[in-house]
Amino acid sequence: MNLDESPWDVVVVGAGPAGLLAAGRAAMLGARVLLLEKMEKPARKLRITGKGRANITNMRPLEGHLQEIQPEPRFLRQAFQAFFNRDLVALLEAQGVPTRTERGERVFPASGLAWDVADALVAWVRAQGVEIVSHARVERLLIREGTFTGLVVAGKSSKVPHEVEARCGILATGGLSYPATGSTGDGLRFAEASGHRIEPLLPSLVRIDTRPAHPTAQGLTLKNVQLALWIDGKKHGTEFGEAEFTAKGLAGASVLRLSRRIVQAMAAGRKVEVTLDLKPALDVAKLEARLLRDLDAHRDRSCGQLLKALLPAKLVDVFCAVLVLDPSGSAAQIKGTKQRQLLSLLKEMRFAVTGHGGWEEAIVTAGGVSLKDIDPRDMASRKVGNLYFAGEVLDLDANTGGYNLQIAFSTGWLAGEAAARKAAGPSWDGLP
Ligand SMILES: Cc1cc2nc3c(=O)[nH]c(=O)nc-3n(C[C@H](O)[C@H](O)[C@H](O)COP(=O)(O)OP(=O)(O)OC[C@H]3O[C@@H](n4cnc5c(N)ncnc54)[C@H](O)[C@@H]3O)c2cc1C
Structure with a gap:
């Protein structure tokens, strides 16, 4: 031709x-x-x-x-x-x-x-x-x-x-x-x-940078978790599914699905946060009951061992650092305020969104x-x-x-x- x-x-x-x-x-x-x-x-x-x-x-x-x-x-x-x-x-x-x-x-x-x-x-x-x-x-x-x-x-x-x-x-x-x-x-x-x-x-459909980031958990992919998006302190939807910890923040399917709204809100100069619910199948009351049962049964164990029963291994140190717990110390440390903080970390781990991937990654x-x-x-x-x-x-x-x-x-x-x-x-x- x-x-x-x-x-x-x-x-x-x-x-x-x-x-x-x-x-x-x-x-x-x-x-x-x-x-x-x-x-x-x-x-x-x-x-x-x-x-x-x-x-x-x-x-x-x-x-x-x-x-x-x-x-x-x-x-x-x-x-x-x-x-x-x-x-x-x-x-x-x-x-x-x-x-x-x-x-x-x-x-x-x-x-x-x-x-x-x-x-x-x-x-x-x-x-x-x-x-x-x-x-x-x-x-x-x-x-x-x-x-x-x-x-x-x-x-x-x-x-x-x-x-x-x-x-x-x-x-x-x-x-x-x-x-x-x-x-x-x-x-x-x-x-x-x-x-x-x-x-x-x-x-759009891009990873996010967060504060805090938890680089020690990098590579950890969580299934069946729920992410909630907060813009200027108001909840703007949730996504259920996978979330992945990266060196600088979060990625994974549920993050990608929220990313369009996140990127738009950030471009408009709004304050953006996400919260991660690690136990979406349990409401706070049920989770609290389970935690109390575990604490009661395993008071002789270390904090690290107790948390391992609740969390993927890569998050145990992250939780200990955030809650200022000694992983090798007794699980009995987890009481009163610490217990409430642990519950809220399990249900609502909070991240400020500080950035997102660019065109090379979107x-x-x-x-x-x-x-x-x-x-x-x-x-x-x-x-x-x-x-x-x-x-x-x-x-x-x-x-x-x-x-x-x-x-x-x-x-x-x-x-x-x-x-x-x-x-x-x-x-x-x-x-x-
Ligand atoms: C890593 C990655 C994974 C993805 N996975 C999925 C998935 O699994 N499922 C899904 O539904 N979507 C997925 N997408 C999105 C999907 O690939 C795009 O939405 C889709 O390719 C868009 O098709 P398009 O033909 O409009 O554009 P493109 O695929 O971008 O094609 C445009 C073409 O135009 C050519 N071009 C540009 N300018 C000129 C020019 N001046 N002269 C001549 N040619 C030019 C380019 O070289 C290119 O070949 C993914 C995207 C990426 C980046």
């Missing part, structure tokens, strides 16, 4: 999950599609998702997905109706990648390899006839009289001309997180330069191209004709659980479909 042969029907910028689905769907509908990726390989980020296992979607019904998405989940209704979890699973199975559904309805490739998902999608895109060009960094968009007409590719490439003409463009350049994978916010700059509003960009970007400037029926820009957006570049993000990738897949599919239809013009004769 002669890549100089212009114009293309659809040019897609970014070969992440959103761009791949957009390009594949547009080509499936008969469009001549060029997919430009600035990195060496398509879908760098997808290949490292889910700790290398790719939690590609979630089998909860549509309403369940919407509950996990911010800031305007209803925006996604049409995209999810066009292409949802079962469609994705079917597409991958047809490409020879069976899937497996695990706890919490999370879906993974049965092989446990994110790499398989990425390779299968790239193969599917190629099979639809899409031309994928790597090492092609788009520098800016070409817009004439308010309509997209093409784009400029940086440097000189033997594969694509400096200026690419196309009837329609789809921006699927991702957000700002994990910039080493290629997601450096280029599309956000193109969007802003062409008159789109950008909602404030903040790292799993997603909160904020992005304002949804007010995008039509949810087809992902078309309301500011520039023939221009479409898909994936994390948009002001949409979700909790962990496979929801972020499904957003990328669904918005990509819908944008590809709409762009193909637009490029075909009046000759369009319906979807196959």
Whole structure:
């Protein structure tokens, strides 16, 4: 194929999950599609998702997905109706990648390899006839009289001309997180330069720094604990699940799920704290009764031994330090005020949040191209004709659980479909 042969029907910028689905769907509908990726390989980020296992979607019904998405989940209704979890699973199975559904309805490739998902999608895109060009960094968009007409590719490439003409463009350049994978916010700059509003960009699904931090407990992962978020002294929700002690604070699934609100509150200069309930299954009265029973039965034991019965080993020294207890001293030290302090530490271990991980560590970007400037029926820009957006570049993000990738897949599919239809013009004769 002669890549100089212009114009293309659809040019897609970014070969992440959103761009791949957009390009594949547009080509499936008969469009001549060029997919430009600035990195060496398509879908760098997808290949490292889910700790290398790719939690590609979630089998909860549509309403369940919407509950996990911010800031305007209803925006996604049409995209999810066009292409949802079962469609994705079917597409991958047809490409020879069976899937497996695990706890919490999370879906993974049965092989446990994110790499398989990425390779299968790239193969599917190629099979639809899409031309994928790597090492092609788009520098800016070409817009004439308010309509997209093409784009400029940086440097000189033997594969694509400096200026690419196309009837329609789809921006699927991702957000700002994990910039080493290629997601450096280029599309956000193109969007802003062409008159789109950008909602404030903040790292999300990210670890937090706390005071105190308990570095001696680093690496300890607690299951079935509850974290509560406090903003300016007022409780703003709880999350049940896993929490992990790090060198500087806390991480783990329940921390990540609270992180969006934490980062936003900190950016607004508010006082943020979290409390950790190590025994959420027991109310204070039940826990107190159990503690008194243990103390009574084991008065001859050391403090350390008694605490070991109540806590993971890595927290025993932490508790002794906070409560000023001698671990080798008698458990009988734990009485009166110390007993009340121990109870409150078990139910409400308090941390001031002093910071959070940056873009290099955040799993997603909160904020992005304002949804007010995008039509949810087809992902078309309301500011520039023939221009479409898909994936994390948009002001949409979700909790962990496979929801972020499904957003990328669904918005990509819908944008590809709409762009193909637009490029075909009046000759369009319906979807196959
Ligand atoms: C470590 C990690 C683990 C994750 N795990 C999960 C998970 O298990 N489940 C889940 O649902 N979500 C997960 N996510 C989130 C998910 O990966 C993203 O939400 C998703 O990849 C967004 O897809 P996208 O196509 O919009 O953008 P991206 O995947 O960011 O892709 C954008 C592409 O555009 C390219 N690009 C950018 N600018 C240009 C340009 N100027 N010219 C050409 N190309 C350009 C980039 O190189 C990149 O390939 C994880 C994220 C991270 C960082």
